[in-house]
Amino acid sequence: xxxxxxxxxxxxxxxxxxxxxxxxxxxxxxxxxxxxxxxxxxxxxxxxxxxxxxxxxxxxxxxxxxxxxxxxxxxxxxxxxxxxxxxxxxxxxxxxxxxxxxxxxxxxxx
Amino acid sequence: xxxxxxxxxxxxxxxxxxxxxxxxxxxxxxxxxxxxxxxxxxxxxxxxxxxxxxxxxxxxxxxxxxxxxxxxxxxxxxxxxxxxxxxxxxxxxxxxxxxxxxxxxxxxxxxxxxx
Numbered sequence: 001x002x003x004x005x006x007x008x009x010x011x012x013x014x015x016x017x018x019x020x021x022x023x024x025x026x027x028x029x030x031x032x033x034x035x036x037x038x039x040x041x042x043x044x045x046x047x048x049x050x051x052x053x054x055x056x057x058x059x060x061x062x063x064x065x066x067x068x069x070x071x072x073x074x075x076x077x078x079x080x081x082x083x084x085x086x087x088x089x090x091x092x093x094x095x096x097x098x099x100x101x102x103x104x105x106x107x108x109x110x
Numbered sequence: 111x112x113x114x115x116x117x118x119x120x121x122x123x124x125x126x127x128x129x130x131x132x133x134x135x136x137x138x139x140x141x142x143x144x145x146x147x148x149x150x151x152x153x154x155x156x157x158x159x160x161x162x163x164x165x166x167x168x169x170x171x172x173x174x175x176x177x178x179x180x181x182x183x184x185x186x187x188x189x190x191x192x193x194x195x196x197x198x199x200x201x202x203x204x205x206x207x208x209x210x211x212x213x214x215x216x217x218x219x220x221x222x223x224x225x
Binding site for chain 1: 114141143145147152153154155158165166168199201203205211213214215216217218219221
């Protein structure tokens with residue numbers, strides 16, 4: 001089972017920031033948090049990952065709490081093309097496999 | 111930007127037939143993976159492959175499945191005798207391993223339909 005908990009769905013207005021939360025209370029000290037998204041039935045698309053520091057790239061920002069038990073993915077200016085299922089994934093015990101949960105279905109509305 | 115490419119995009123096969131799904135990982139990547147997603151369900155890990163060996167596999171990856179890197183560019187998933195329940199999207203992924211946290215990058219999948 002996935003080690004993360006995400007809300008099943010969220011809505012966001014186009015042009016506004018989308019803030020997607022994720023709980024990972026059992027994360028271990030050397031485990032990373034990865035975010036992917038899946039648009040329709042396309043392959044999962046890598047967004048960003050982090051260990052304990054906040055991270056930013058051209059797609060998004062990742063804010064990880066100091067205790068590392070939760071994180072937030074921020075899409076600063078959501079567009080209609082950001083409508084997708086977003087997955088927060090923590091790798092498990094040195095295994096390389098990604099365990100996908102049900103994710104958060106983000107709908108960006110015009 | 112380099113991509114993982116998968117062919118064919120859609121494969122239709124009769125039950126009991128063998129099928130080979132093909133993937134071209136990103137060129138300097140060293141770790142390779144297959145996942146599948148049955149319609150309406152979660153993405154599930156099948157197998158990971160490094161240095162010409164399976165490094166990890168799931169319970170789904172039974173004796174009917176095999177993987178191979180036949181040359182320097184392709185990575186294949188073979189299903190020996192397909193069943194109706196093998197119908198799914200199959201995704202290939204690859205990862206560059208300089209540091210253990212490097213992310214996996216996915217292709218857009220092959221839709222496998224078993225009749």
